[in-house]
Amino acid sequence: MPSSQVRVPWSVRLPASAHLTASARAREHPPHPSQPHPWHDSRVTQASGDYKTVGIIGGGTAGYLTALALRKKLPHLRVTLIESPTIPIIGVGEGTTPIMVKFLHAYLERDVHELYRKVRPTWKFGVKFEWGQPGDYYFNYAFHPGPILDSVYYGGEFNDYSLGSLLISNERAPIVTNEGGQLTSLIDRIPFAYHLDNGRFVAYLKEQAVGDGVELLERSVTEFVPTENGEELDHVVTDDGEERRFDLYVDCTGFRAEIIGETLGSPFHSYEGSLFCDRAIVANVPHGGHIKPFTTAETMNAGWCWNTPSVEDDHRGYVFSSQFLSDDEAAEEMRSKNEGMGDHRVIRFKTGRREHFWKGNVVAIGNSYGFVEPLESTGLHMIILEINQLVLNFPRSKKDTAIRGIVNRTLNAHWDDVRWFLAVHYRFNKKLDTPFWQACRNAVDIGGAQERVDLFRERTPLTYRQSQFFKPEEVFGDFAYDVLLLGQRVQGRYLEASQPRVEWQKRVDGLRELAGNALTQERAFETLNGAPPQILGSMVTSPNTWVVWP
Template structure:
């Protein structure tokens, strides 16, 4: 930078000799005319030395000394900036402009106020009074050269006094950004100026400027990391959201946060949850969508996931359902040929290789002798559709690790309230249990059944599904010591509802879903334990089925149970979380500027859930397993009006998946199905004994069908037991799955 007739005089205040390096770099780079270093304290400044600009180096100063130094700078009405090393990073700022912005003391005091608890205050003070040695500083020049790229840019702006060059300058409030060197080995930090309050509660600086800062940039106050701020300044067009907070953890919260970070790696993504709320240790059954999402979209290592989460395989659902007695049917993933299976065998239980493996409780790992007496293994996983059974605790713990690796900011706070903007459908902030305000551009409601943001705060109307789905309570428990692992979820009809079973390693997770309108909790518990005497300490979960009128209002989008819930009869919970998260993230960049887009998303997601309601309703409408009052009313009263046209077509025309292409297109254009397909509808109707009036029993190429069945049976005979295939996959087939 060229010198002028009025050189800038700069004074550094520091306690550590590491400040000599600051001095050296500033002089060598010729960005200023004169530098003074005060050495071990700032007495030279207090004794009368004057400068145009002060650089305050925090290392070695106590909290009280920092407050005194900043108060002195403020009284002198001189510009100053704070510089500090922090955990192998260098933080620069806040910059103090007289009458415009405050200094580091304001930042520190507000941070302490935000924490609220004495233990947190002590931890924060301990961090601030820690030091970084001069030797450590000299050994990592990347830190300093990177910091000075930003610091010298600041000095250049001040020296030339050209407001047009002041980046991020809003109504006189300057935001300082630290610039990162290309080959720097640390994470750059971003520091915002923060205003402090006087005894009367009025900011020391201009109240107007204070309001500007709070309204536009003070959201970073809520994102505390390592005792300082760590939030990038707003970037990009003004009609785009710059940051997002996921309120609530669990499966919905972490999958959404990870998807945001994968799609927008530079965006600030924060997840706020309370450690006071434990993760419920239940099994989660899924659909094949889980694999493509985790290992494709999120790019997780399948082998690492297997090691850490220890899932079991799911080839489909076995339904003890439909007809009286011991009757059951298999609903495998993929595209089963239910027609050929029914014509040949009188049931649909061998409609595909997957169905055959389910029926014989076989895995998809095949063992064969290589001719030399050695056992060789291969997997059918590339040829099969399959999903996973997950232990909820292990799954969420793994997601937490991945979120930390991706740089997702985590805040431990229980959000108890939310604040709406005046005359607006948007949120201004969410409020923690200590009164702490968290301010962001966009909020994702993952608060579960409470629906704190979408339901309670923004008052989105709730649409009940109780005319189609009567159940409202579940009894849950585990059966320990189970040695034989099944490759399917099963759903078993009970007197007042149904029972699920999710097989995990060493135990089965079971639950009885029933309607409290037909039996008491005590009666349901007796029935549940009578059929499952090994259950220990069963718990009660109450729920309601339905959705809210909107999934997105203003700057809030709900995902998971905070928007909608149906009982897990088809294991759709995580599938719908993924569907909703994709819909949000894939449209996020246009969401702020397009009310029409929000309306379209609301309509489409509502239609997805309404079809899911209708698909589950046919499970009740046509189940003839029992003649208890509950099931009689289900057959007589279940509302299937939303899917009645498909039921009529099925009965009159035949299997919908086998219909002519024109009819298939018409049906698919009229429904919003994101899971089952027409073959899924056919399986549920055929499986429950609903045979179309005009069922065509002719099978083309019947010899091919018989050959396929024989091949499937031969393959099945070579499969290894499920409890062995887990170890084999890990040891021999790491690269395949």
């Protein structure tokens, strides 16, 4: 049924992409074709030492997404991925952000129906934060924005700011029934992300890579050999004794950072002054068939616990600080709050980034470059940003080296922005008063976010002032800060509401009714399985869809 048959009481306005067109003016007296152009220098314009081969060391999501992007956007490259059969994938459920949906279906142009059939993702409309205030208080960070101050200003429910937020509160999906029982899909209108089972997702990516012409080698790399000056990688040696050389190497070796860190010596910049957690207890928990359409971030005694629902069960992880809790104590606390919890395991990590994304003939993508813990599902988001920077700035010649420093500064700034945004989560959370949270409120460094917090305190919310103080390409912008600070009830001086009370009430009543008529996620998936394929396909084929790149 077309969406026009259900009245949608709001307007979704997504920012139009900026398109720059180059205009050239014809010269009044152009040089004769037989004469060389006065600006022409063949020493500059003639490429020397073209890049022809790329070797990706390591698989997982970082390695396979990089391989697919290079083959899709730079098909002249010969891409080889070397993956050790003895190193397991970190098999936890992965939360993502809406950029993953855009990357898979608009950038890589992967078929929606095939992905849903083979990977079986679930929908994520945002994060439900059991955070900020004591008791059963929570707030939603929905990917679907709205006039966030108005509900607070008029004494209403904070989480009523958008349909996406109401879907989280009501645990529903944007498949709506009308009075006659007919269905309407709004998935092309409401931004969402995926919850992914990592095992199924990586298997799918591997199959796609083979189909796209990526050469896969199941070999362990036994030696990384640098050049004499130590600034580049000369070759790698695999466990069959072969020396393998590539024009460009991509380090996807994870936390080990075996090329960018161990071999080329790029310094590690720690974020431990802002992010105290360094371990996670992970396990699966039964959900009884109910699939929540959001990631949960639940405050715990020495950190927080995620819930990323899959079709089979909930993937849960307790992220905590080993300075405040032992592994056994963390596992006991987690088990006490999750009935039926399966066997658990411990993942150790450190937060921070390398000084270089790109050094010599090596780029680092994924955990080998940076990691900041799972809060806000930034891992895969940053992988996509890193891949995009590599593809956009891939050099024509090996002599083109100036771009490396620019890309390094750009991505380092993105990682630092994420650090400061996550730090704000910890600094203002008053849900619990344990030693860990007392330390967070007293000592977490939010240095790079301090000006933004100060602006929020002076004029709340940031999104109502239409400022140009911050970069539009930031990972987390004004709306994200508004949700986080208002949600945690950080004090500020409110601006005027964006609409009169009568209009606000009418809008909220309409959104509540729409959310009330929406199906649960498990029921929505059952319905889509028997529905015409164009309903699910509308998320990419609709002329007004949000699933576009960039």
